[in-house]
Structure formats: C-alpha cells, structure tokens
Amino acid sequence: MDEHALPAERFEADRAHLRAVAYRMLGSLSEAEDAVQDAWLRVSRADVSDVENITGWLTTIVARVCLNVLRARKSRPEESYEADAVPDVAAGPQERVDPEQEAVLAESVGLALLVVLDTLAPDERLAFVLHDMFAVPFDQIGPMIERTPAAARQLASRARRRVKGSSPAPAADLARRRPVVDAFLTAIRGGDFETLVTLLHPDVVLNADRWVIPTPEPVVLDGGHTVAKAAMAAIGRAQFTGVALVDGQVGLAMAPYGRLVIVLCFTIVDGAITEIDVIADPDRIAGIEIAALDAQDRL
Structure with a gap:
C-alpha cells in the first residue's frame, strides 16, 4: 500500500x-x-x-x-412521484x-x-x-x-x-396557526382520532384534488368525524410530512426523499380547522411557494 x-x-x-x-x-x-x-x-x-x-x-x-x-x-429529470404510488414511501x-x-x-x-x-x-x-x-x-x-x-x-x-420565503404571514398570525397544524400532524402520526376530532370544526370541509387518491373527480368531504377518518388513513404518509410555510401560511408538505408530492393548506378560525385543501396536482404544486418555517433554527 x-x-x-x-x-x-x-x-x-x-x-x-x-x-x-x-x-x-x-x-x-x-x-x-x-x-x-x-x-x-x-x-x-x-x-x-x-x-x-x-x-x-x-x-x-x-x-x-x-x-x-x-x-x-x-438534465434527465425523473418522473415525479405519483401520489398513488406513495402509500408510505416512494418506490x-x-x-x-x-x-x-x-x-x-x-x-x-x-x-x-x-x-x-x-x-x-x-x-x-x-x-x-x-x-x-x-x-x-x-x-x-x-x-x-x-x-x-x-x-x-x-x-x-x-x-x-x-x-x-418571500412573503410569510405576520409572525403573530403564524404563532396562532402553528400549534393547531402541529397538533393535527401529531394526532395523525400517533393515531389519536379523538384529539384529531377536537382540532376540527364540526362543519369542516376537506377538498382533495383528483391526484391525491387518485380519482376521476376531486373529492369533497365534510364533517369532523368524516374528515378525521380520512386523515387517519394517511398515517403511513405522515412520517414523510412536515410543517412548512405554504404560500406564506402554516401548512403541511409531504415529501418522501425530499421530493414534494402533496401539500395541505388549512383555514383556521378561532383555533379550529374549518377547511383543508389537499393538493397533489403537479401543475398546482409547481405554483406553490414552500419555505422552511424553522429555517433560522436549522441553519
């Protein structure tokens, strides 16, 4: 040698x-x-x-x-991970x-x-x-x-x-929303159905585009228990989901291996989630600005 x-x-x-x-x-x-x-x-x-x-x-x-x-x-971009191919992780x-x-x-x-x-x-x-x-x-x-x-x-x-990120919401607004979104993700990861229900408004509406499942048409669900059951079905995906700034607001990004495939946007009123938009359409995702909410702490 x-x-x-x-x-x-x-x-x-x-x-x-x-x-x-x-x-x-x-x-x-x-x-x-x-x-x-x-x-x-x-x-x-x-x-x-x-x-x-x-x-x-x-x-x-x-x-x-x-x-x-x-x-x-x-130079040779791979095909994007499709949502239906990612039950827990991408192949x-x-x-x-x-x-x-x-x-x-x-x-x-x-x-x-x-x-x-x-x-x-x-x-x-x-x-x-x-x-x-x-x-x-x-x-x-x-x-x-x-x-x-x-x-x-x-x-x-x-x-x-x-x-x-270029235009985050005011710090006070982020501080009010962050605990709710954190608790939502924690409840899903822990399989805590009861806690999840308490975070949702009784008349909450979930809108999922047709790429999420996928289905021929977008899916609309309403009611706390119905939406909670649907959210719990994503427990496997939750391990690759994190809190992020989504167009300046606190949301969730699902990204196995650092590749963004699903975004969740929340409407929160008086501490309760009233609407959830689940986006997996690649064209829509391409137009969304994702930023690191904890960037200063990570660097």
Missing part, C-alpha cells in the same frame, strides 16, 4: 460528516451513501502527503460528486434504506428545508449547503462551481431567500 495514500480508518473518521453533507445536497440517504462511497473510491489511492486539511479536502470531493448527481438530475432505489430511518433523518434536518433545497439549481444548492450549513468559505466554494467567491456568495444569498 502507498504510504502516502489515505488510510481507510482516517476516511471512516469523517464518514458521518461526509454523509451529512451529501444528504443535504441530495435529499436521499441511499444516494448520500452512494456519493460517500464514490468519494472513497476516488481518494483511496490518492497521495495526501501535501493535504493539510483532510476533512476539508474530503468535503470538497463529496460535494463535487453530489454536484454531478444534481446536474444529471436536471425506487431508496428501498435499500429503512423508511423509518430516512424519515427520522428528514425530520432532524427539516423536511420543508429539504423540499426547498430540491427546487434550487445545483450550483445554488452547493453554495448554500456548504456555506450556510457547514461554514465552508466562499473562496473554497467558488472553484468547485467554476465561479468567483463573490458569485458563489450571490448564489448562496439567492438560495437563502428561497429557504425563508
């Missing part, structure tokens, strides 16, 4: 960090694992005798691997990863944040993730994307604005 090559033990010491970088770049744990392994294959025989900061060097390599993956996605290569593990990781990072990151251009995502989440300086980021440090800074700033 080359005495100047990177020891496997040294790489393993940074694996958790590198996986964290790759996951935020790609939004999929299995793809992140693949990116880290690809990086190892690239560096395992490299001469590191002149490398002063091994962790920084490895971070750069993993980021470049992820950038190539993101650019390939943009695909991610099946190699435990769905519960994937959901826990998404929750820890912030599901809405992952959704917003998925809407960014590859260079924007790299600049934002490396600088805002891992404190990599722009003079190191610029060369990765063949930009000047100033240009990389602009990309990160543009991404930051997307993450925060």
Whole structure:
C-alpha cells in the first residue's frame, strides 16, 4: 500500500460528516451513501502527503460528486412521484434504506428545508449547503462551481431567500396557526382520532384534488368525524410530512426523499380547522411557494 495514500480508518473518521453533507445536497440517504462511497473510491489511492486539511479536502470531493448527481438530475429529470404510488414511501432505489430511518433523518434536518433545497439549481444548492450549513468559505466554494467567491456568495444569498420565503404571514398570525397544524400532524402520526376530532370544526370541509387518491373527480368531504377518518388513513404518509410555510401560511408538505408530492393548506378560525385543501396536482404544486418555517433554527 502507498504510504502516502489515505488510510481507510482516517476516511471512516469523517464518514458521518461526509454523509451529512451529501444528504443535504441530495435529499436521499441511499444516494448520500452512494456519493460517500464514490468519494472513497476516488481518494483511496490518492497521495495526501501535501493535504493539510483532510476533512476539508474530503468535503470538497463529496460535494463535487453530489454536484454531478444534481446536474444529471436536471438534465434527465425523473418522473415525479405519483401520489398513488406513495402509500408510505416512494418506490425506487431508496428501498435499500429503512423508511423509518430516512424519515427520522428528514425530520432532524427539516423536511420543508429539504423540499426547498430540491427546487434550487445545483450550483445554488452547493453554495448554500456548504456555506450556510457547514461554514465552508466562499473562496473554497467558488472553484468547485467554476465561479468567483463573490458569485458563489450571490448564489448562496439567492438560495437563502428561497429557504425563508418571500412573503410569510405576520409572525403573530403564524404563532396562532402553528400549534393547531402541529397538533393535527401529531394526532395523525400517533393515531389519536379523538384529539384529531377536537382540532376540527364540526362543519369542516376537506377538498382533495383528483391526484391525491387518485380519482376521476376531486373529492369533497365534510364533517369532523368524516374528515378525521380520512386523515387517519394517511398515517403511513405522515412520517414523510412536515410543517412548512405554504404560500406564506402554516401548512403541511409531504415529501418522501425530499421530493414534494402533496401539500395541505388549512383555514383556521378561532383555533379550529374549518377547511383543508389537499393538493397533489403537479401543475398546482409547481405554483406553490414552500419555505422552511424553522429555517433560522436549522441553519
């Protein structure tokens, strides 16, 4: 073995960090694992005798691997996950990863944040993730994307604005609505039917477009118990659902592996949910601004 090559033990010491970088770049744990392994294959025989900061060097390599993956996605976009194909998780290569593990990781990072990151251009995502989440300086980021440090800074700033959203509702309004939406999601995840009913107005109306189930026509349900029963049927999907800013208001976003497939918008009056709009139509979702409600806490 080359005495100047990177020891496997040294790489393993940074694996958790590198996986964290790759996951935020790609939004999929299995793809992140693949990116880290690809990086190892690239560096395992490299001469590191002149490398002063091994962790920084490895971070750069993993980021470049992820950038190539993101650019390939943009040039050959995969078909969007269809709502009826996502009873618990989306089908695909991610099946190699435990769905519960994937959901826990998404929750820890912030599901809405992952959704917003998925809407960014590859260079924007790299600049934002490396600088805002891992404190990599722009003079190191610029060369990765063949930009000047100033240009990389602009990309990160543009991404930051997307993450925060352009026009959130007043803070007081968000503070009133957030506990209700949080409790709604918690009740579904916990299978707590009685609590769910108490959150719904007796005359609540649920509107679901035809992509949600799917059905030939949109579905309209009314009445607290009826809507609660329908909501409880989505208990499997709830693990990939998180609170987000939906066009500036507190709502829910369902996004397995960071890919947005369903949005829930709420009308709340006097602390009770009076209307729920469930949207899965790709064209409608494309026109909705999703932002990370807890962006400042996540970064």
